Amino acid sequence: EAQVTQNPRYLITVTGKKLTVTCSQNMNHEYMSWYRQDPGLGLRQIYYSMNVEVTDKGDVPEGYKVSRKEKRNFPLILESPSPNQTSLYFCASSYSRSNQPQHFGDGTRLSIL
Amino acid sequence: SQQGEEDPQALSIQEGENATMNCSYKTSINNLQWYRQNSGRGLVHLILIRSNEREKHSGRLRVTLDTSKKSSSLLITASRAADTASYFCARGAGWIYNQGGKLIFGQGTELSVKP
Numbered sequence: 715e716a717q718v719t720q721n722p723r724y725l726i727t728v729t730g731k732k733l734t735v736t737c738s739q740n741m742n743h744e745y746m747s748w749y750r751q752d753p754g755l756g757l758r759q760i761y762y763s764m765n766v767e768v769t770d771k772g773d774v775p776e777g778y779k780v781s782r783k784e785k786r787n788f789p790l791i792l793e794s795p796s797p798n799q800t801s802l803y804f805c806a807s808s809y810s811r812s813n814q815p816q817h818f819g820d821g822t823r824l825s826i827l
Numbered sequence: 828s829q830q831g832e833e834d835p836q837a838l839s840i841q842e843g844e845n846a847t848m849n850c851s852y853k854t855s856i857n858n859l860q861w862y863r864q865n866s867g868r869g870l871v872h873l874i875l876i877r878s879n880e881r882e883k884h885s886g887r888l889r890v891t892l893d894t895s896k897k898s899s900s901l902l903i904t905a906s907r908a909a910d911t912a913s914y915f916c917a918r919g920a921g922w923i924y925n926q927g928g929k930l931i932f933g934q935g936t937e938l939s940v941k942p
Contacts, residue, residue, distance in 0.1 A: 718869070749932075757870075757915070757932040804869055813857045813919025813930060818869035 716741045720805050720819035727795060728827050735790045735822050737805030743817070745808045746788040747772065748780065750801040751821075757804070763788055764811075795826045833916060833933040841941050846903040848936040850916030851896075858919040859892055859899045860930070863912045870915065873901075906940045913937050 718739045747762035759772030763782040779791040806816040834849045862870040876883045889902040915935045
């Protein structure tokens, strides 16, 4: 089954404790991205990757890092999480460009205390 | 804001009625997409309409696009309780804006279909 898998689905942690949210897709997609969804602000793109070793900033990249060492994986790293990063995070992928239909993961709800 | 505006923000209808959601945007597009999000889940792609298309159908969904007015609408006919979800439009930017990197989402419309 074609899917985008995020882990964990839920996480409560404390300020400053490094965390990684993993994202994996099994569709051989070149393009992957991370979004955060906040009430009243909609979905905002954090980072995207057009292919292996090619990443770039989205609209709200501050406080986040990503890497794309393999085509299927695109982890989101919060080196020193802060409460304003409490949000619902989504990973998405598509065959090539972002303006093609995106396949989304089920989301990761992060709470930073 | 580069984000689209969706209207209404919330819509409550009875099963069997039609639901219409509207989306406006400010800059040029390559395509416009509609997504559905069930509570607590990821977004699911519904339909994509290209900038040179005016109308597209998929099952009970009908999407129209008016590039002169920079607006799109999503019509769900004969709605069902299972259609209850949030619906988002997303603007696929053209190449000049997009080195492959951006799909700009609207704020969404919350649709509630009562049995």
